[in-house]
Amino acid sequence: MTDTYDPEGRSSSTRRRFLAGGTGLLAAGFAGCLGGASGSSGSDTDGTGDDGEDGPVAVASFFSFYDFGRKIAADTPVTVRNLIPTGLHGHGWEPNASITRQIVDADAFIHVGEDFQPWADRAIQTLKDDNVDTQLINVREGVELVPLAETLDRDEEGVGEGRGLDPHFWLDPQRAKQAVDNITEGLVELAPDHEETFRANAETYKTDVLERIDADYQAIFDAADRDVVQLAAHNAFQYITDRYGVEMRPLVVNLAASGDVKPSDITEAKRVIDENDIRYIGAGVFETRRPAKQLITETQVEAYFPVTPYAGVREDWVENNWGYEEIAYNINMPTFEVVLGNKPPEEAGHDGWAAEWRNFE
Structure with missing residues (x-):
């Protein structure tokens, strides 16, 4: 994947010009496969959801990984936005075309891997089909998943090979660390001049936040009868x-x-x-x-x-x-x-x- 911003820190205009044109297979593909009801985007959660950023923009398909991303990107020119509207759950939701346009217009798309959010899978396929250079950051890469619970409906399919794995790995703070690492590597590729800051922020978050959450959860469950x-x-x-x-x-x-x-x-x-x-x-x-x-x-x-x-x-x-x-x-x-x-x-x-x-x- 090529870098998506110029040496002066401005976001690439290639995708923006394409989107503004409103023509071609990309626009048609999104209109056809991603039309659905939604509210306004929840992209203002970190106070940086306005248009006109000077640096690269990464959009996230799920709140947890938006939050990880914004913590990793702190004190850099990279803006991370949450695509899920406020008040909605990130799984089982279908976006309208305005959300899809944000993916096209972004420099990177942080997603949860295949088979979890069908709308994200379709968006990724359309990006690939139309050679849009939005960088893809898969937070699930390298995470050890567990088999689907016995309590699931037997017709249920999960993720992974054979669709037999549970995707909700981020509820385990230790597994969540791998998502932090994956986002970090993606942001380093997106904005290599800020690699040191990304990596420092990620290590601080894993140590000071995820380790502490894990320890405090463990204490709660250890104390339970x-x-x-x-x-x-x-x-x-x-x-x-x-x-x-x-x-x-x-x-x-x-x-x-x-x-x-x-x-x-x-x-x-x-x-x-x-x-x-x-x-x-x-x-x-x-x-x-x-x-x-x-x-x-x-x-x-x-x-x-x-x-x-x-x-x-x-x-x-x-x-x-x-x-x-x-x-x-x-x-x-x-x-x-x-x-x-x-x-x-x-x-x-x-x-x-x-x-x-x-x-x-």
């Missing part, structure tokens, strides 16, 4: 089970947050709740709360609290500049403390956390 957690969420938390040894039971037995809940799913959740004397469950922040409310009505569960696989952001999270680290400490960790029985809700999280998140809408 309970070894089964019921989640009213999709099947995205197997890597928590793999890393920390606590069984995370999803309610939605497929990999996408948009999956339907079947009566058999509710029946199985009721069994798990009854057999394990579960009083609190986790509910997906960007998923319907209807099943969680049903379990409160029909079982001994008293309340649900938030969990997220770092796949999206709310408006207040954007306003507070939350990333992977802040979501871990303010959302997932307090909920795991509660659902594992380590702490009562009133003692988890910051002051007022329980009141804010108990049975949240």
